Amino acid sequence: MSHKQPVMHKARKRFGQNFLQDQGIIRQIIRSIAPHPSDHMVEIGPGLGALTEEILAEAGALDAIELDRDLPPILRTKFFRYEDSFRIFEADAMKFDFKSLREDDRPLRIVGNLPYNISTQLIFHLLSHSGDVLDMHFMLQKEVVDRLAAKPGENNYGRLGIMAQYYCEVEPLFIVPPEAFNPVPKVDSAIVRLTPYKVLPFVAKDxxxxxxxxxxxxxxxxxxxxxxxxxxxxxxxxxxxxxxxxxxxxxxxxxxxxxxxxxxxxxxxxx
Missing domain, CATH: 1.10.8.100 (rRNA adenine dimethylase, C-terminal domain)
Structure with a gap:
């Protein structure tokens, strides 16, 4: 099935939208995530559904958080056969209570092609929900992934990396070139896996x-x-x-x- 961007929706700069369209990259991301029918999958910013389609095919169910109100009708139509297992929450992920999605003892597996303009703030918000999360796979600006994984003494080591590494194991997975998107961004992207620790290696009192x-x-x-x-x-x-x-x-x-x-x-x- 084609994943090319339909002409009905133009990417919006104010939402930081760059739609993924490279089928090889999509498959590589899905292999990294390895969705399973027993997983509670959550996607932030599904866009036009390039990853959504593959996750639904593997897991059979998905909760999606989408801010652009023009997109949910497109997605509901595209994935109508998953009507009972595909929920879209028209909301701002920066303010969304991810804990509210949990309906059983399954932790959340969160996936997203995060808008570059809010990625750092959004990661801080998600870290506050780390107790409800099994893992997170994000596509981010490569520079942000470098900061997440940075070690002491490196130039890009700072607040984001320290707090991410307090809560999670950080694994940069692979680089995604600009040509994989429409419109084409001016920067390289990368996929990162954040796995919240079940037991924190170091525990702060506060x-x-x-x-x-x-x-x-x-x-x-x-x-x-x-x-x-x-x-x-x-x-x-x-x-x-x-x-x-x-x-x-x-x-x-x-x-x-x-x-x-x-x-x-x-x-x-x-x-």
Whole structure:
């Protein structure tokens, strides 16, 4: 069956739409996801249904979140034979409560060709639902995938990678060239797999405070921890945690940031 973009819908820049149309890439993505009839599959931004069609063929059921109101009627018509097992939620994924999709003990398997303009914020939102998720497979701008997987000391290591790696194992899978899309974007894309840990390797006392510490530390990348964190923690305290205050934030490991956040977390009041 053809996956070419129908003339009835033009990609909208304000939604960051680039429709996938390369059949070989589609098959490669589906092999990476390996949907199964026992899975609770969720697709963010199904677009014109290039991946949707293959996921439904393999899993038999799918929940989709779509912001562009012109697309659900097209998708419902295209996949009418899955009427009882294909649900479309006309909603903004950035505000959507993914936990509300769970109707049994099956965790969600989330898939999406994420719009470049909101991908970072959307990933942060999805990380807050990691306890309800088995895994996530996303097509993203390659630069974003590089940031997700970056290690301490690398230039693209920062807030996104640290928080993603706190909750998930991050696996970059393969690059997708611009020609695979219509319209053709100006950047390379990549597929990444995020698998939430069943047991976190490192546990912060307060993950929200950890997120704030990391955000503050990277507010000015070229400045040292001493300068960026001076409103939160003293130089002497950093040294007592075996952290060099003269380092720039990209030199610290996840464990280092947890040490800082845990120190700043108030002890619970005992009755």
């Amino acid at each position: 993950p929200l405070l950890l997120k704030q510490v990391v955000k503050t530390a990277f507010a000015h990348r070229r400045k040292t921890l001493r300068n960026n964190l001076k409103e939160l923690i003293s130089t002497e305290t950093l040294e007592s945690l075996n952290i060099d205050p003269s380092l720039r934030p990209e030199r610290l490991s996840l464990k280092d940031f947890i040490s800082i956040a845990d120190f700043l977390t108030p002890e619970p009041l005992t009755p």
